[in-house]
Amino acid sequence: MNTNIKKIAIVRLSALGDIVNSAVVLQFIHDAYPNATIDWICEEVFSDILQEHPLINKLHTINLKKFKKEKSFKLLRETFSYLRTLGEYDIIIDMQGLIKSAVVSRIIGKSTHGFDKNSTREALAALFYKTKSTIPYENNVIARNAYIISDALHINITHDMLLSKVPVFPIRENFELRTQTKNIAFVIGASWDSKIYPKEKIVKICDELQEQCYIIWGNNKEKETAQWITKHSKYATLAPQLSLSSLVAFISNMDLLIGNDTGPTHMAWAQNIASITLLGPTTTRMIYETPKNIGIKSSSDVNILKIDRNDYSIQDIDYKKIVKEAKELLK
Incomplete structure (x- = not known):
């Protein structure tokens, strides 16, 4: 564990399933670094699922999907400017491993960590990271998520920890369902x-x-x-x-x-x-x-x-x- 790490940024922009399978790491980071703050950067369309998460200090949203659809370079400039205002992080972890997420990570700051060129579908993404993790792309996606966090933060997320995890997302509503049947x-x-x-x-x-x-x-x-x-x-x-x-x-x-x-x-x-x-x-x-x-x-x-x-x-x-x-x- 690196006791100097006080401020962490996680970049996982999309898609919904990827965010669901990535957010499990929050509880393990918090256990290892209880005094550190964790910020998350994601696509605006998926932000609702992470809003008010008790382990996320700040949720930052961007809209690259809108830029891709509208080809608005004004929106792109505004996005880049916004990312540069997020402040200094001790480490910025790109859990996605794509060129777009790597670029976003690098704009935020220099202390970037991501997958190496042999561990992701878009090898060029690795050029934007200061430090890198090696794990075969063919490996289980959740095991990969656990490994990159373990490697970046020098903690050990084990299989038993994943099996005994607490629910990943807070429950904000109640539903009255039938009790006579399953x-x-x-x-x-x-x-x-x-x-x-x-x-x-x-x-x-x-x-x-x-x-x-x-x-x-x-x-x-x-x-x-x-x-x-x-x-x-x-x-x-x-x-x-x-x-x-x-x-x-x-x-x-x-x-x-x-x-x-x-x-x-x-x-x-x-x-x-x-x-x-x-x-x-x-x-x-x-x-x-x-x-x-x-x-x-x-x-x-x-x-x-x-x-x-x-x-x-x-x-x-x-x-x-x-x-x-x-x-x-x-x-």
């Missing part, structure tokens, strides 16, 4: 169509489990799919419209979550809720499996360095296998 959430959306499990099979799972099944949706297209599922299964209910913070609270009240490889599904692991993650074009590298957080992978071979977005093999996962695992977890 409450199961289904995450039906994903960033790619090839990550999405068929709605027809979700109906079969709901009918087999015969518990209270809430179908979570995040946009109009997902809402239409969710409504179709609720129409075809008497056990399925449309979940309310949820902000990121209320989604955390909702999932934290579940007995089980079943979902595609996407941010809301990862929230179950973060909050110590039992979960089944369904994987087609990706692998269990994307989750941290525990006795109550498991992945069910399709039969396709995946090259994690060159993911095939046209791999729709998730559709072939037998729904009966999901039902069997769900019943075991619900015990």
